[in-house]
Amino acid sequence: MPPEASSLPATAQATSNDEQSGDGAGTGTPLAESRDFVPCLRDIMQEAHDIHPDRKVREVVDVFQADTTLLLLPLVAEGVFAGAVSRKNLFFTHLSRKFALDLYSNKPIAELKDDNPIVMDPELDIAAALAILIDRDPILENDCLLIAEGERCVGVVLVSDLMMRISEFQQSLLATLRSLSERIRNEVAHASLIQQDLLPEPKFSFRDIRIGAGITTSTEIGGDFYDYFVCGENRLGLIIADVSGHGVQSGMVTTAAKASLHTLLSLGVATPTELLSGMNRAITATARRRLLMTCFVAVIDTENKRLSYANAGHNFPYLVRGRSGSLEMLEEASGFPLGFEEDSFYQEFSLEFLQGDSVVLYTDGIVECRGPDEEEFGYKRLENLLRENLGKGPHEAALAMLERVREYSGTSSLEDDATVMIAVLAP
Numbered sequence: 001m002p003p004e005a006s007s008l009p010a011t012a013q014a015t016s017n018d019e020q021s022g023d024g025a026g027t028g029t030p031l032a033e034s035r036d037f038v039p040c041l042r043d044i045m046q047e048a049h050d051i052h053p054d055r056k057v058r059e060v061v062d063v064f065q066a067d068t069t070l071l072l073l074p075l076v077a078e079g080v081f082a083g084a085v086s087r088k089n090l091f092f093t094h095l096s097r098k099f100a101l102d103l104y105s106n107k108p109i110a111e112l113k114d115d116n117p118i119v120m121d122p123e124l125d126i127a128a129a130l131a132i133l134i135d136r137d138p139i140l141e142n143d144c145l146l147i148a149e150g151e152r153c154v155g156v157v158l159v160s161d162l163m164m165r166i167s168e169f170q171q172s173l174l175a176t177l178r179s180l181s182e183r184i185r186n187e188v189a190h191a192s193l194i195q196q197d198l199l200p201e202p203k204f205s206f207r208d209i210r211i212g213a214g215i216t217t218s219t220e221i222g223g224d225f226y227d228y229f230v231c232g233e234n235r236l237g238l239i240i241a242d243v244s245g246h247g248v249q250s251g252m253v254t255t256a257a258k259a260s261l262h263t264l265l266s267l268g269v270a271t272p273t274e275l276l277s278g279m280n281r282a283i284t285a286t287a288r289r290r291l292l293m294t295c296f297v298a299v300i301d302t303e304n305k306r307l308s309y310a311n312a313g314h315n316f317p318y319l320v321r322g323r324s325g326s327l328e329m330l331e332e333a334s335g336f337p338l339g340f341e342e343d344s345f346y347q348e349f350s351l352e353f354l355q356g357d358s359v360v361l362y363t364d365g366i367v368e369c370r371g372p373d374e375e376e377f378g379y380k381r382l383e384n385l386l387r388e389n390l391g392k393g394p395h396e397a398a399l400a401m402l403e404r405v406r407e408y409s410g411t412s413s414l415e416d417d418a419t420v421m422i423a424v425l426a427p
Contacts, residue, residue, distance in 0.1 A: 041129055042122035044165050045147045045155035050076040053083065053110035060085065060109045061101070072144035074153040075113055081153045083113040084146055119146040122154055126166050133159070188220045188248065198258055200227055203395045206236045207302045208355070212395025213421040214402045216365075216414055223250030224363050224417035225258060231270035234303040239275075240361040240421055241295040241338075242314065253293060256286040257338070272297040272310035276338070276346040280312065283339040292337040296361055300353060300423060307353035310346040313337035315364050318386060322356020322427065325390060327383055330359075355427045358394070360386060365418030366401070372410040381408070394422035 049067075051060060053075040064070055064087050075083045094112045095101050104112060118136055120129055133145065140159060147155040204211040206228075213226050223243035231237045241257055243250040260282035264275055275297050283293050294314035300307055307319070311333040319328040335346045353359070362382070369377040385404055389397040398420040405418055 038125040038127060039165055039169060040123050040125050041120055041145070041147055041157050042155075044126070044161050045122060045157045048074050048147075048153050048155045050074040050153060051109065053077050053113070054108045056105065057107050057109055057112060058101070058105040060090070061095070064090065071158060072117075072146070072156055074146060074156070075110060076153060080151045081146075081148055083110065084117040085109055085113050086117075086142075086144060088143060089114050117146050118142055119148050120157075122147045122149060126162060126169065129157075129162060130166055133162070198255065199225065202398070204228055206230060207234060208426045209236050209300055209302060210394050210424045210426055211238075211421065212393060212398045213419070214395070214398040215417070215419040216402055216406070217417045218365075218414050219247050221248055221251035222417040223247075223254060224365065224419040225254045226361070226419055226421045227258060227261065228423075229261075229265055231265065231299060234301060235270070236300050236302070236423075237270070237275075238298045238300070238359070238361060238421065238423055239295065240314065240363065240419060241293050242363040242365075242417070242419070243293045244291050244337075249291060253283060253287050253291050253339075256282055257293060257295070270299070271348060272299060272308055273346050273348040276310050276312050276335070277344070280338045280344050280346075281342060284342045287339045289339060292339045294337045294364075298359060298361075300359075300425065302425065305352060305354055305425075306350050307359060308348055308350040309333055310348045311335055312344070312346055313340075315362060315367065317362070318360040318383070319351070320358040320360060320386060320390065322354065322358070325387070327386060353425055355425055358422055358424045361421045362401075363417060363419045365414060365416035366405055366420065368416065369405050369409050369414055369418065371408050377405055377408050394424050398422050
C-alpha cells in the first residue's frame, strides 16, 4: 500500500479480528449468539463507486454533481485503496474559496483527498462501529464511513444509515426485552404458586399438638420455608429454614431442601441430627457453597413429653412454659448453616416438653426488620410480642406477630422474608 494510503484503524481492526477469531465463534456461546443477533456494517453498507486517484478534480466534481446522493468516493489504484474524497470536504473546504475550482480543475483528485477517513471492517457490529465513530469523531463531522477488507474497499456506510439501524435495533431490543420480561414475570409467578403449594397448611393438629404458622415473602419467590411431619406414632417433627438472600435461586434451594427432607423421611431418618446432616449434603451439592441455609429441626414426643432439637446456624427458638409463662431461648444447639461444610455435625439436645408448653420458631426477617428510624425490631420486642399473644391459638398468634412486624416496618412489604411457626402441646 502506498505510504499515503489509509488503513483500517487499530481499534476497528482489533474489534473485528477479535470477533472473527475470538472465543465462542460458531460454538453457540453468548459471543457467537450476540454476533448473529446484532447487525454488522456489511448488512447496511452501500456499493462503493470508486475512482482513480489520478482523476482530475473537474471530473470528480462532475461525478458528484451528476449524483446528489453520493457523499464519498473511495480512491482506488490498481485494486488498492488509496484514500477517499468526500463531497463535504471537496465542496465546502477545498473548493469554497474564490477561483479554487479554476486552480484545482486539472489537478489529480489525490491532492484533495480527505486527511483521515474513518475506515472500518465489514464484520464490525453496529454498536462497536458507533463507539469507534464517536471516539474518533465526537461531533460527527464525517457523514460516511469507508468499509474495507485489507487493502480493498468493499463499500461505504452512511452515518445516517448507521444511526437509523441502531435506532431500529434498539427498538427491536426493547421489544425483545419486554417479551422476555413478560415471560420471566409469568415464570416467576408460576414458580411462586408452586412454592406456595409446597408449604403445608398453616394450621395442623396431631395428637395433643396444635401448630400454627405464617409466612410473608419480600419477593415473589421466597427463601424461607417451614414444614411439619409425622415421624412415629407419637412423634411430630418441625422444621424452619432460611436461605441467604431471596429470589429464584433461594427458591430453588428451598425446594431442594424440602425434597431432601421428604426423601430422608421416606428412608426412615427421623432424628434432628440425622435430618440436618442429610439435608446439609443435599444443599452443599445443590448450592455449591454459593448459598447457605440456616435451619432448625425439632421433634416433639407426646408420649415421653420430650422436645429434641438440633440447629444449623438458625435463630434460636423460644420455649414458652405453660405453667409459668416464662420464656427460654434454646441457645445450646448451634452449628454451621447447611451448605457450608459437607461433613458438618449437628449435636442434638433434648428437654422436657409438658402440657401447655409452646415452642416458637421464626426467621431473621422478624428480629432484623427495620423501622422508619432504621432500628431493628430486635429480640426484646419479639419477647414482649410473645408474651402479649400467649393466650391466643398458635395460628392466630403467628399471624398477629407477623402483622405487628409489618406495622413496625412502616411499609406495606418487608425487606426480607419473615416466618413464624408455633407448636403447642395442649393441656
